[in-house]
Amino acid sequence: MRYEFYYWPEIQGRGEFVRLALEEAGADYIYVARRKGGMDKMMRFLESARVQTPPFAPPFLKAGKLIVGQTANILLFLGQKHGLAPKSEQGRLWTHQLQLTLADLVVEVHDTHHPVGVGLYYEDQKDEAARRTGEFLKERAPKFIGYVETVLKRNKTGWLVGRSLTYPDLSVFQVVSGLRYAFPKAMRKLAKDHPRVVELHDKVVARPRIAAYVASKRRIPHSTDGIFRHYPELEEA
Amino acid sequence: MRYEFYYWPEIQGRGEFVRLALEEAGADYIYVARRKGGMDKMMRFLESARVQTPPFAPPFLKAGKLIVGQTANILLFLGQKHGLAPKSEQGRLWTHQLQLTLADLVVEVHDTHHPVGVGLYYEDQKDEAARRTGEFLKERAPKFIGYVETVLKRNKTGWLVGRSLTYPDLSVFQVVSGLRYAFPKAMRKLAKDHPRVVELHDKVVARPRIAAYVASKRRIPHSTDGIFRHYPELEEA
Known part of the structure; x- marks a missing residue:
């Protein structure tokens, strides 16, 4: 399954903690807001009155019909799915x-x-x-x-x-x-x-996967628009 | 099983979110730091070099050998144990x-x-x-x-x-x-x-359980030492 990752397009921010897990897992995902029209898609979703479980803010992740928000909660989810956390x-x-x-x-x-x-x-x-x-x-x-x-x-x-x-x-x-x-x-x-x-x-x-990611243009640089x-x-x- | 609940003795603080779950569940628990010698016990535990999974700060909960820290994490745990969260x-x-x-x-x-x-x-x-x-x-x-x-x-x-x-x-x-x-x-x-x-x-x-708790002396009043x-x-x- 291809995940849809939703976060602001220009900063690492809290989204980066999720991205690092997706990258380490070798997960198939798209960074929606960095695609053409993606920012509009994210904002429409956040403002839609039809979403039964609306996220308070990005980041959030769509996994098929499942919508998971809050950074630590997304990691709780990904940790189980991709062996990035113990089973006990x-x-x-x-x-x-x-x-x-x-x-x-x-x-x-x-x-x-x-x-x-x-x-x-x-x-x-x-x-x-x-x-x-x-x-x-x-x-x-x-x-x-x-x-x-x-x-x-x-x-x-x-x-x-x-x-x-x-x-x-x-x-x-x-x-x-x-x-x-x-x-x-x-x-x-x-x-x-x-x-x-x-x-x-x-x-x-x-x-290997983190090294490749960090060396790539996909990793957004630190800046004075982020958290750090x-x-x-x-x-x- | 009797839970041991660890938090500062004089304020509601973050611990109150945990207490409300314990109270609603009708769980058997002791509020360690409000007992005689309990504050020393909590501080010794926090400073002990022998704890393999040390909490960063109160609140934390002991459930037998299990030690669970971080307010939301304790609620994740209690939610499953006491039917205060869905099973799916x-x-x-x-x-x-x-x-x-x-x-x-x-x-x-x-x-x-x-x-x-x-x-x-x-x-x-x-x-x-x-x-x-x-x-x-x-x-x-x-x-x-x-x-x-x-x-x-x-x-x-x-x-x-x-x-x-x-x-x-x-x-x-x-x-x-x-x-x-x-x-x-x-x-x-x-x-x-x-x-x-x-x-x-x-x-x-x-x-009923929350009403009884809130009306009791066990509920610490709001004060200018707390979060609110x-x-x-x-x-x-």
Whole structure:
């Protein structure tokens, strides 16, 4: 079955966490909004009054008649379908718990450049963004990245869960990639203190399908329109 | 089996979403940190180096040897065990998707009083909190509550999913209860425009077990230490 992947066409954003799972799985999918007329198709769907289970926002995935929204929920679905999560109840819940913790980190990353309001421009909240970024880099990023390091240390296999790759491993790659782009100086220091997290990033990007994807034009570059944004003034503040 | 529920002892917070499910299910559980020595027990567990699957933060639930963290993940677990979610894959995913969307709303509610930093006091970010609250009440709260209204309108049964109560219904009750406490004026207006959401709140609180729980001393009152905080100056700004 060919999946239809729905997300904004110009940014990695939350959609990228889903794409990495689709790519690692070698799944057949189309990125609807990057096709001709696809953006209109997505907006018509979001606004349609006939959808019984409407997504609140992109990303969402269509798998035949099934519509799955919310990043972590899509990964829960794909994890089971494509062997990117354990089969046991305990393993599935632990994998999902890790993903939800990474999702909390992603929210806090977004808040570094949009502390005062989702709907306002960064330029209208630069001072507040500098304050929030300061706290994020000093307190929150080390706490989250330190947590991932702890989980890797206790599991002892180089992966977050069990003995092979699961979907939150892919998300750790994306988080490290994004943080390196947004806060290069802070991440150099964080990387030194958290070698297992960096090793995991490197193992993920060495996977043949992920390596091919990341090297391709299909991977949208990081930018200051995404979740991870590089505003040098924030890191300096 | 008796569950052990772990959360901070003095606030509703995220733990309340879990408690409501435990209460509706009539589950046997203890609220560890509200017992003598329980807070120490929770902190020792969080800091123990021997836990293979450590939670990032409370709330978490112990079910025998199983440890489940992250609010929405605990509800995913309880939903299956106690008939608070459909059995079909499609139904389970849709229910979880709704819960994750409500979790996004809860994050934004928290940000109204803590826009600049999780670790700072409200008093050190009052001006920013007023700006963020303004945007939240004007744009975000109506968008989220409007979404819940739409889902209820399309499902036509008075419940979010199918023909009976599921765990996100309990969370809608908590969100309405919290928003009414935090922003009473704004919620009076929102309630008028979203009658199905208010009806759902009323249906949930009329459930015998929920009614008994809410009337009991076991329900911790709303306060300005929780997620939903009543600072009159924010609503006036």
